[in-house]
Amino acid sequence: MQAYGQELDGIVAWRVDDNMIYRSNHVAAGISIGRSRLTVDVARDLVIARDPAGALLQQSRAELLAGASPVAAAPYMAMALQLAPRYAGPWGNAGVCASGTIAQAPFGPWAFGGYPRGMNKAWSVTASRRLGLAILGVGLSIVGGCATAPPRNSGNICQIFDQYPGWYSDARATQKRWGTPINVLMAFVQRESGFREKARPRRPRFLFIPLPRRSSAYGYAQAQDPVWKAYRKATGRWFKSRTDMDDSLDFIGWYTDRIHRELGISKWDPRHLYIAYHEGIGGYRTGRWRHEDGLLETAAAVDHRAREYGAQLRRCR
Numbered sequence: 001m002q003a004y005g006q007e008l009d010g011i012v013a014w015r016v017d018d019n020m021i022y023r024s025n026h027v028a029a030g031i032s033i034g035r036s037r038l039t040v041d042v043a044r045d046l047v048i049a050r051d052p053a054g055a056l057l058q059q060s061r062a063e064l065l066a067g068a069s070p071v072a073a074a075p076y077m078a079m080a081l082q083l084a085p086r087y088a089g090p091w092g093n094a095g096v097c098a099s100g101t102i103a104q105a106p107f108g109p110w111a112f113g114g115y116p117r118g119m120n121k122a123w124s125v126t127a128s129r130r131l132g133l134a135i136l137g138v139g140l141s142i143v144g145g146c147a148t149a150p151p152r153n154s155g156n157i158c159q160i161f162d163q164y165p166g167w168y169s170d171a172r173a174t175q176k177r178w179g180t181p182i183n184v185l186m187a188f189v190q191r192e193s194g195f196r197e198k199a200r201p202r203r204p205r206f207l208f209i210p211l212p213r214r215s216s217a218y219g220y221a222q223a224q225d226p227v228w229k230a231y232r233k234a235t236g237r238w239f240k241s242r243t244d245m246d247d248s249l250d251f252i253g254w255y256t257d258r259i260h261r262e263l264g265i266s267k268w269d270p271r272h273l274y275i276a277y278h279e280g281i282g283g284y285r286t287g288r289w290r291h292e293d294g295l296l297e298t299a300a301a302v303d304h305r306a307r308e309y310g311a312q313l314r315r316c317r
Contacts, residue, residue, distance in 0.1 A: 003029055003030065030165055030166070148245075150195040154190055154195055157182075157183065157186055157312045158313070164245075167186075167245050170245050170246040171186060174249040175253070177253060178257045179253075180252065180253045180273075183306050183310035183313055184256075184306045185253065187302050187306035188270075188274065189221060189245075189248065189249070189252070191302045191305065192221055193219065197244075197245075198219065199218070199220070199222065200213060201214060218243075219241070219244075220243070220245055220249075221242065227255065227280075228242060228251065231251050231254055231255070235254060258281065262281050263281060263285070270299075270302050270303045270305075274298070274299045275299045278299075279295070
């Protein structure tokens with residue numbers, strides 16, 4: 001049995017203490033027993049913060065909700081939504097808050113009416129924007145140094161999963177959902193991004209002037225903007241990221257499943273799956289790829305890597 005730390009990517013809470021802004025996240029313990037991967041939450045009381053806004057909102061909307069006071073919590077909830085409109089926590093609390101105040105007011109960031117004591121419109125328009133920018137700057141400076149590094153040995157799938165056990169769980173879940181083998185999924189990621197979470201195509205240059213990238217491909221799977229949008233719409237996975245391994249593997253599984261259904265290519269045929277993945281389903285149908293030597297060589301390399309990964313995976317302990 002092996003144990004290792006697992007730091008959650010999401011931010012649990014922000015707080016202010018002596019004019020300093022602090023970010024709180026959460027660490028759990030991962031347990032590896034054979035090929036099973038388990039997560040043990042060593043601090044369950046911190047996963048969902050009771051006062052995520054802390055001093056930023058002067059009083060805790062979560063404490064007011066916990067005390068069955070949704071009407072009192074409503075204005076604090078509204079401010080939290082303005083400060084962090086894309087953060088899931090405030091919206092979740094807003095749903096609880098709205099369910100308790102639906103008879104009194106319509107739901108919306110400012111539909112609850114009123115402002116917390118000591119807080120007025122002038123503060124909300126000016127100070128909240130400045131505070132939001134400050135939080136964003138601090139957050140980016142912190143997160144910027146926490147990117148997931150590529151595996152130390154990307155040629156050995158056993159060592160990849162030893163270093164990142166969560167990736168094995170992600171790949172296994174994708175195989176179960178879409179039917180694309182784990183070794184094929186990982187071979188695609190290795191080829192597309194080299195396991196670099198923020199991989200992008202290089203910018204061409206004219207003399208010393210950088211020009212626009214020729215493609216919107218991004219992340220582990222190098223998914224382009226249009227097909228990533230189609231994936232999110234088709235699966236309902238709107239809050240997903242191309243820099244997340246779980247989401248990237250699921251995207252590859254979804255798209256290779258489409259390739260299989262529309263082109264009849266076996267999910268155990270990495271060579272032709274990759275050609276269709278690279279060219280798109282319409283591009284594959286044209287047959288032009290048969291005359292592209294570079295693409296055929298790349299597809300052969302992906303096929304070889306997938307078969308190597310498959311053989312290694314059968315021997316992993």
